[in-house]
Amino acid sequence: MNITNDIVTEYIHNFYRPLSVELDDLREVSEEENIPIILKETENFLVTFLKITKPKKILEIGTAIGYSSIVFANSLEDVRITTIEKDNDLYIKAKSNLDRFNLNSRINIFSGDAIDVIKTLNDDYDFVFIDASKSHYKDFFEAAEKKCLKGAVIVSDNVLLKASTVDASFDKGRRHRTNIKRMREFLNYLNEREDLSTALISCGDGLAITKLNEK
Numbered sequence: 494m495n496i497t498n499d500i501v502t503e504y505i506h507n508f509y510r511p512l513s514v515e516l517d518d519l520r521e522v523s524e525e526e527n528i529p530i531i532l533k534e535t536e537n538f539l540v541t542f543l544k545i546t547k548p549k550k551i552l553e554i555g556t557a558i559g560y561s562s563i564v565f566a567n568s569l570e571d572v573r574i575t576t577i578e579k580d581n582d583l584y585i586k587a588k589s590n591l592d593r594f595n596l597n598s599r600i601n602i603f604s605g606d607a608i609d610v611i612k613t614l615n616d617d618y619d620f621v622f623i624d625a626s627k628s629h630y631k632d633f634f635e636a637a638e639k640k641c642l643k644g645a646v647i648v649s650d651n652v653l654l655k656a657s658t659v660d661a662s663f664d665k666g667r668r669h670r671t672n673i674k675r676m677r678e679f680l681n682y683l684n685e686r687e688d689l690s691t692a693l694i695s696c697g698d699g700l701a702i703t704k705l706n707e708k
Contacts, residue, residue, distance in 0.1 A: 495655050495656035496653055496655070496695050496697075496698060496699060497695060505533075505534050506533055506534070508537070509533040509534070509536075512540070512568070516560075516564065516567065519558070519560055519563070519590065520560065523557075523558060523560060528557060528558055528583075530558070530560040531560065531650065531697070534696055534697050535650060535696055535697035535698075538696050538697075538700070539561075539565075540564065540568045543565060543569055543572075543620070544568060544569070546620065548569070548572060548618075548619040548620035548646070549571065549572060549573065550574075550575070550617055550618045550619060550620070551572055551574045551575070551618065551619075551621070551622065552574075552575050552576075552611075552614070552620070552621045553565070553574060553575070553576040553577070553621075553624070554576075554607045554611075554622070554623045554624065554633045554637065555576075555577070555578065555607075555622075555624040555625030556576040556577060556578035556583065556584065556602060557624075558586045558587050558590055559586070559590040559602070560590075561622065561624065562574050562591070562596075563590065563591070565622075566594075566596050566599050573600075573601075574599060574600045574601070575601045575614060576600060576601070576602050576603070577602075577603045577610045577625075578602065578603070578604060579605065579606055579607065579625070584602065584604040588602060607629075607633055608632060611636040611639075611640060614640050616640045616641070616642075617640075617642055618642065618645060619644075619645045619646070620645060620647075620648075621641060621645065621646070621647040622648050623637070623648070623650065624650040624651065627651060627654065627672040627675070628671050628672050628676075629675075630649055630652070630675070630676065630679045631675070631678065631679040631682055634679070634683075643705065643708065644704065644705055644707035646702065646704055647702075647703045647705070648700055648701070649700065649703070650698070651697075651699060652676060652679075652680060652693065652698075652699040652700065653695065653698055654669065654672060654673060654698070657673050658673055658676050658677055658699070661673055680693065683701060683703055689704065689705065689706070690703065690704040691704075
C-alpha cells in the first residue's frame with residue numbers, strides 16, 4: 494500500500510472482526526473478484542466513527558456492490574442511507590445484495606451520475622461518504638455539501654491513492670496522472686477553506702475527514 498508498514502497493517506488486521514458472517518462472505522467474494530470495497534482497517538474506523546457520531550441520514554457516493562452501505566446499516570439500527578452508483582452492472586449487483594440483506598427499507602439506491610442525482614435529493618444529510626471516481630472528488634464534495642445539515646461530516650476515501658498523491662513516482666505506469674493532479678487539488682481546496690475543519694489520516698488508503706461549519 495505504501496501508506497503504512499506491511500507488518501503494521503497485518504497486525505491491525507488481526508483485530509478485524511466482521512459485523513456478520515454474511516458480510517464476511519460478501520467481503521471474501523468481492524476480494525476474489527477484485528471488486529473495490531472499503532479496506533478492513535477503513536471499515537473498522539468507520540464503524541467506530543459512526544457509533545460515536547450517530548448520524549441519522551447518510552449519503553454515499555459510490556455504491557459498488559453495496560458493501561459499505563450494508564456495513565453502515567449494520568452499525569446503526571436507525572440510520573437511513575441514500576447511495577448512488579453510476580455503473581449499471583454494479584448497481585444491479587448492489588440491488589441484489591440489498592435484497593439479500595433485507596435492507597431495501599433503510600437503503601435507497603440510485604443509478605446514474607452522482608451530480609445529477611444529488612440535485613434531486615433533500616438537504617438533510619448529516620454524514621457523507623465519498624468513494625467514487627477519484628478525479629471528481631471536489632465536484633462530489635461541493636454537490637453533497639449543499640444537501641448537508643450544518644455541522645455534518647464528509648468522509649472522502651482513498652485520498653492518498655496508494656501514496657501517489659504524495660509522490661507521483663509511486664504511479665509506476667504514469668496511468669493515473671489526472672487522478673493524482675485532481676486529488677491534490679481537492680485536498681488543497683479542503684485545506685484552504687477556512688470554514689471547514691479537515692483531518693487527513695493514513696488509515697487504509699487515506700481518509701479526509703471534514704466537519705462542516707455549524708454556523
